[in-house]
Amino acid sequence: MITSFQNSMTRILKQNLGDNMNTAVFYITDNGKKTALKISEKIECDVFDKESLKNIKFYFDNYDSLIFIMATGIVVRKIAEFLKSKKTDPAVIVCDDKGKFAISLLSGHIGGANEIAIKIAEILGGTPVITTSTDVNEKIAFDVFAKKNNLYIKNIENIKYVSGDIVNGKNVGLFSDVDIKGNIPKYIIENKKCESNVFITALKKDIDKRDVCLVPKKYILGIGCKKNTPFCNINNAVYDFLKNIDVKSIKAVTSIDLKKNEKGIIDFCNNENIDFITFTSKELEKVEGEFSKSDFVLKTTGVSNVCERSIKCFDENAVIIKNKTIYKGITLALGEIDFVCRF
């Protein structure tokens, strides 16, 4: 969310860098300005002059990608104190002011800096400078794989072991609950334990200290509840309901639009970083299929079932794998959607 703009900003709307990424471009010199404007002709971005460098924290917190047209040393010093983790930090790209190089400096994989550096170098006619070892060695990076396939990385601190083994020419084990398509590289061995391994599963799983667990976001959680149901009741109910299923496998929580401001549900979704999507009673009613019915729910909402129907509203191909289950003032249902991982 961007809450304010500096005077020095020029907003130019163009093609987005992807995934609704918002992008800030900073320049210092006159050549840098030309380079920044060349970028802004091709991609949607906000362009800032050197005055904005005084308040980098704001841009670091509010933009998905930061492109600096200046010396790497300036950039490293400017961003140093705001670094948190490669899971959350924005992509940082540095170009010299003539656009000869576009360096992927920070968050090359999950943040997408490598891809952006390639795109920027293309725009400027320069060279993308990418140093992540999986890319340099043209090997698969499971953090990139996870991002592309909508998998939650549960043990991001272990990605380095898997990547390290791969670039060092070792095999890595792969165990998956979901369908895998595409060409699996020959150093990825399915269903055989190696020194480091990748598990793709929606189930809660204890793993060894060099392994990574990737959780496919393949479930939709339908929910109904009484007004003002507290967060902790909802949280406890969901965890009990899911049992051995990892909560990170929930792609979305669905309900009726009457609940769109229901604080307990919103807090739960924010806490777990899950989208919350609601539908009108008319939309819910239109869904075809057999659903359990409640006269009380019908009387208060105008539709006889919220939790199951809202799942089908989200995706008509979703399969209800757990029917309506009643907790104190809460109803829950779980739907599974098609999920395929592609190499």
Place this chain on the structure above:
Amino acid sequence: MITSFQNSMTRILKQNLGDNMNTAVFYITDNGKKTALKISEKIECDVFDKESLKNIKFYFDNYDSLIFIMATGIVVRKIAEFLKSKKTDPAVIVCDDKGKFAISLLSGHIGGANEIAIKIAEILGGTPVITTSTDVNEKIAFDVFAKKNNLYIKNIENIKYVSGDIVNGKNVGLFSDVDIKGNIPKYIIENKKCESNVFITALKKDIDKRDVCLVPKKYILGIGCKKNTPFCNINNAVYDFLKNIDVKSIKAVTSIDLKKNEKGIIDFCNNENIDFITFTSKELEKVEGEFSKSDFVLKTTGVSNVCERSIKCFDENAVIIKNKTIYKGITLALGEIDFVCRF
């Protein structure tokens, strides 16, 4: 000073990177190791594996240049908390593990990272990636000029104005007390005030807020003193003696070897970051020329004059521009050596 070594270190003595620079090379992957060893075949450096990355502070504090064979993101996160200033931080260079790129990441100018990146790229057959705008635009950088010409940069925070004006195509004024040789670029205007200016002078000077003062290290301070003369007496005497001359223009303090452990002198030299060089009474006696004499000094040291003679011992071509001056228990003399700045 390096006080301890990790087990993972391999010491290989080769040609030095220059100015007695000590260099640490870090790798993570197997390819990275090959790349590190290729570097170590050509330059004197210590090679460390990934275990050493756990204690980067030690290497940051004790090496002049750090070469990391790994992704830029790892390096930026590892060094972020130890950054101090571009005046003191080591040169940081990042190479991908195949050696395709050698990026000058930090301390490109004063730290020498740009030059090292060029050398490393040459060794690895890769591309040096340099982003400092003066280099990108093939313009002069006065911080590099100062380093090459043994000039102390008094207002390093203003270098950015001078460099900015130069890369933006503006003229910069130059005022120098010392001889200048070589080709002065056409955008450097001698003896004409511009929006930003460079002063090369050994005199104390008030400058405007976009100007830079570079102090030539062209003086040798000869000193003699009674045993256990306190630091503050020496400090006060020197500042009084120098008057309008900037203390940063002193290249070396010289004396007799009897004084080599004299705490007050040593503290003064450490405080001002000046070399302290002593000579034996035999060496002092051999110097030709007319010097003021002291029977007391002759009796205690075996030579009739320390402060003036030690200057001539340091450089026989030095001209004594201030003869022996006596402060309480201290004698001082000032010598000037040949000093030329070259573009």
